[in-house]
Amino acid sequence: MKENKKVARILCDGDISIIRQKGYYDGIKTCSASFLVTGGTILCDYGCLGFGDCIKECPAGAIKKRENLSPEIDEEKCNACGLCIESCPKNLIKIISKDKRFLVACASNDKEKIVKQVCSVGCTGCGICVSNCTYKAITVEDNLAKIDYDKCQNSGECYRECPTKCIQWKR
Numbered sequence: 001m002k003e004n005k006k007v008a009r010i011l012c013d014g015d016i017s018i019i020r021q022k023g024y025y026d027g028i029k030t031c032s033a034s035f036l037v038t039g040g041t042i043l044c045d046y047g048c049l050g051f052g053d054c055i056k057e058c059p060a061g062a063i064k065k066r067e068n069l070s071p072e073i074d075e076e077k078c079n080a081c082g083l084c085i086e087s088c089p090k091n092l093i094k095i096i097s098k099d100k101r102f103l104v105a106c107a108s109n110d111k112e113k114i115v116k117q118v119c120s121v122g123c124t125g126c127g128i129c130v131s132n133c134t135y136k137a138i139t140v141e142d143n144l145a146k147i148d149y150d151k152c153q154n155s156g157e158c159y160r161e162c163p164t165k166c167i168q169w170k171r
Contacts, residue, residue: 006080008062010070011092013105013168014119016042017068035089042117042154046108048092049116050069054084075170101154102147109142123166129137131157 011040013022024043030158031053034040040049048070054072062077063080063084075098085093092107098123104123108115112124125143137151138158145167159167 001083004099005086006095007075007078007098008073008080008082008093009096009103010054010073011094011103011105011107012044012046012048012049012070013121013166014042014047014070014088015121016048016069017120020044020047020118031087032089036086040090044108044122045110046092046106047119049090053087053163054093057083057087059083073113089090096149099154100149100152101170102152102156102159103170104145104147104166105168106144108147109144111143115143121164121166124164126163128161128163129167130149132157132161 002102006169011091017051017087020043021041022043025038025041027033027037031049031051033134034049042049050063052071055065056112057146063071066072080095106123108122115122125140127140129138130140134155134157135151135153137148139146161168
């Protein structure tokens with residue numbers, strides 16, 4: 001039986017532009033340095049810091065910077081080596097089977113009111129995805145939707161019904 005290819009995926013797709021910053025960081029321009037000094041200046045305490053430590057660590061060149069958003073991973077180039085995971089101080093990168101097409105692109109455990117204040121695409125823990133998943137593959141734990149990839153059948157109900165669109169379809 002052929003084993004499915006694994007790829008890295010980033011659990012944040014929020015806006016990291018200047019309007020989503022709570023301060024200005026003038027130190028070494030790395031995620032790890034920013035996190036150590038201030039915990040990061042992004043309004044979302046769980047969000048990507050955006051300095052691109054993961055980009056620098058990727059030997060396959062699979063991670064690219066995006067303007068005002070967290071980096072993007074080219075799944076065709078990704079070899080799931082895990083170096084990007086080690087480089088992210090917020091633990092926002094996970095290795096997942098490429099054939100699992102849906103992803104909760106959020107890591108926030110904040111309550112809905114706070115999530116809505118700091119991110120337009122964050123998970124609010126509303127549970128709509130849970131009630132729409134035929135396969136019972138999604139739960140909400142600590143205000144955050146989680147997909148059980150052993151149960152997920154890629155049906156997409158969660159993606160279609162998510163009001164904030166934090167559930168992404170990786171094609």
